[in-house]
Amino acid sequence: MGKQPAAIIGVGQTHHRAKREDVSMAGLCREAIDRALADANLSLDDIDAIVVGKAPDLFEGVMMPELFLAEALGAAGKPLLRVHTAGSVGGSTAIVASSLVQAGVHKRVLTVAYEKQSESNAMWALSVPLPFNMPVHAGAGGYFAPHVRSYIRRSQAPTHVGAIVAAKDRTNALKNPYAHLHNEGTTVETVLASQMLWDPIRYDETCPSSDGACALVIVDEDTAASSPNPAWIHGTVMRSEATTAAERDQVNPQAGRDAAAALWKQAGITNPIEEIDAAEIYVPFSWFEPMWLENLGFAAEGDGWKLTEAGETAMDGRIPVNCSGGVLSSNPIGASGMLRFGEAALQVRGAAGEHQVDGARRALGHAYGGGSQFFAMWVVGSEKPSN
């Protein structure tokens, strides 16, 4: 027996902000959960199992937060799982939840991912000096900036491509009421004029630090029949690789390439750029858009920036990327991957509001984490998969 069909019938998210001091972690999760359940026309009592994800515990200083959250998440008397894959966790959490339905174990699974960055300092948490080592680490930006420089050198991309991505995503975010940043008037020129933080990454080319949560309701075929617009899961893939192997390609990681190839095969897609109508790709620093376009197979190696520069990743382009504003406009780290997955579902459900791509039938949700070490991605569609 193969996989059982599974669909997303509820998507909920919080209004993402720098500080959500009005809610606790539990309250933040429930805000997203309650919206997802209302969207699915279900209640917590209808849910069979809950899968929760968040980024590393040090970010908020709560060891195993699922313990104290269990009651608020409605998990009493039900299975509760936590997934943990650094920044990709929102994506892999959704995949674990969907696998419970696809395996026929549960019919209605709730999944939620969150981060309350205002309670801590992720830059500090990522840069704790270790004995014997050289204290040159400087957060996620410090980690990824050298690899962005490598991409620019390898691809010979013009240096303003990163600014094109940032201006596009910030402008898209103006159409998303939940987005953290609503920066009117962001242009390539204003991005290029912003402060250089981790050269070659400028301030406006980095993601914000956000409080927020995202929740999805993933159900079996029978339950999905009651939904007017289920987003059917056409493929899910996770891949990992070693962080520090010699000659590891940090610009175009093998695990990401392998994951994408497996994903397209599962979903029956042979030409991603023509067959995917909208993509939500994990882009915390603007240059990762062209890098992941290549890694995912939307462009040949070295050509990703040409799609970006030609405007093909804009909402009216050949492959609209991050119509929601993406991670560059909202980054509650643990939830950021699930937001990509949820926004992909909204697109094929025709429920993305002002940032809807007209007639989107198949969409990609993508997340990565660690030192480009973990990859999680899915394809969702408006039609039930034929395979």
Place this chain on the structure above:
Amino acid sequence: MSRTLQAPVTVAFDYTRSTGPVIGRFFSGLRDGVVIGGRTSAGEVVVPPLEFDPVTHEPTTDFVEVSSVGTVTSWTWVPEPVKAQPFDRPFAFALVTLDGATAPLLHALDVTSPEDVSTGMRVRVRWAAERTGAITDIACFEPLAPGEASTGSTNEASSQVVEPVETPVTGVVVPVSLDYDYAASPEESLFYRGLNEGKIMGQRCPTCQKVYVPPRSACPADGTPTEEEVELSQTGTITTFCIVNVPFLGQKITPPYVSAYVLLDGADIAVLHLILGVPAEEVRMGMRVKAVWKPKEEWTFSLENIDHFAPTGDPDADFDTYKHHL
């Protein structure tokens, strides 16, 4: 000499918790010298109040003031308190069901020996001298004095609905500090001991022949244990780098500084280090650099013995020689 090197690490941060309206109401009560419980849909009165009802899953909105006097329902003795516990002398942790509540609250009980505590004994809140809106506003519980009235300031309070406070507590600061000993692996210890002698040591994987610096114990690519020691050149090539302009909490080097991957000659993986001796804007991919050591009397067992890498002045390395290390 021990086979491995160890050093103490402290990871500490003052986390700023948002309480939300329910726990915030409880903390507001403590600040104001009263204990607030929450009534559930089943009629239970729980202290602290549950954020969401266990049956209906709705947010708790029905708050009641309970007594500061209650009954011990269970307890345990703490013969040897550890750091940051409520007392630095032996004490009890007790579950206390306050009058007017139906579920117990866990807190410290100030008694001098286990003979002084029993299930069913009557205790009351001892308030902290200064109250800020945190669980520590209750310093501890203490036994009622013999003959003392067994009710607190609030009688059968659970029927009494409390009003919202004017200035609710919305957050608490929670300092967390974790002390542990960082233990380097035997292979890393080889590397750090080498640095103490002015050498940069790596290991070669017997399967794929790649030279790792620092050595990893097992090759990350194929899992083979690494044994053959290789002393590396102190000269190498900058593969890629960034210029850190951003200050952040806990930073050890004042920005701006160049953080670069240096591929030492003979190594197959780059090490991250600091570049000095050249203006940041003149640092290039492919630039040839050499280790500049601190004065020998400052050496420890650390990569910090190398103060920085500085340009050798030689022509840049050809891109093809390091492109597989990006």
